[in-house]
Amino acid sequence: MMADEGKTLRAAIAGAGSIGVAFAVVFARAGWPVALFDPDPARRSAVLRELRERLDDLDAFRLLAEPPAVMASRVAVSDSLAEVAAGAALVLECAPEQVELKRELFAAIDAAAPPEAVVASASSFLPASSYAGELPGRGRCLVAHPGNPPYLIPVIEIVPAPFTEPAVVERAERLFRSAGLSPIRVRKEVEGFVFNRLQGAVLREAYCLVRDGVASVEDIDTVMRDGLGLRWNFIGPFETVDLNTRGGIASHASKMGPSYERMGAERGQHDPWTPELVGKVAAQRRAALPLDQWDARVRWRDRMLMRLVRHRKEGGEPWPPGAPPEG
């Protein structure tokens, strides 16, 4: 069992759908007792089987430190939210993305959870201010938006509302980190946070390219799978262009910036990379990678790509199941 500040930590999960079950895997894997609530009897009866399937798959890939049965034994399912929330250090709200539903559920969780519990919503787009602002315990409420599934995609966006207490934000980050996730802080409550804003930028352009007859859906997916996505597997878009251009990202911006500016304006989004903005980004990149290490890092990138290409040559999962492995 995980201990924080000398106590055994328990996770409570409200909503046992895709994300609720996946969070149960994360916390059971980290040694926490986990209690799941769902109002739907069909979901309650499916949860433990689904959880076991996920754990067995992880085990088959040697990604678990304990037998699946041991981890599964930490998880309980209940039809009582109050029972699940009692004694929790962290309550994860994983119900559908509907503001009224989240408002009611947060009120019920706030009434049932112990005062020291952090109450986090898995919400993809809705900020905590839109459903938790009226609650007596609003200071312990925030969004913790995971990737899907969080037991494989560790980044989790911590999005405090203006009323969230700073100590709660820090505690939430500590708790998620102790469960093996990688929290990042979103400093303002913007719709879609960072993950879905980045995904949205790519999807918006992809839809436009299909609409304008520039490329097919399959070809756009191929550009991502066999192009951009390969590098993005281990470096982000800033580091990608930093390493693509001798002289780093400032040099990239001066050469390519006008072209990107025209492409944005063509889509009705005129957000030029001003010298101040480029300076801010470049300063953070140079702090992360001084230019005298640029050549070595480019070589590292290429060796990472070689690992990835080797991994892909070894074959992927068959699709449909039973077909020869995908390469």
Ligand SMILES: NC(=O)c1ccc[n+]([C@@H]2O[C@H](COP(=O)([O-])OP(=O)(O)OC[C@H]3O[C@@H](n4cnc5c(N)ncnc54)[C@H](O)[C@@H]3O)[C@@H](O)[C@H]2O)c1
């Ligand atoms: N699926 C994703 O890729 C993904 C990724 C990150 C975040 N999220 C967010 O996580 C949340 C859950 O998404 P999901 O994909 O797991 O949805 P889902 O539809 O798979 O599961 C939602 C579950 O909530 C239950 N539920 C309904 N009313 C409830 C209530 N009043 N109290 C408690 N549970 C209730 C449902 O019975 C269902 O089991 C949403 O806010 C979603 O935007 C989803």
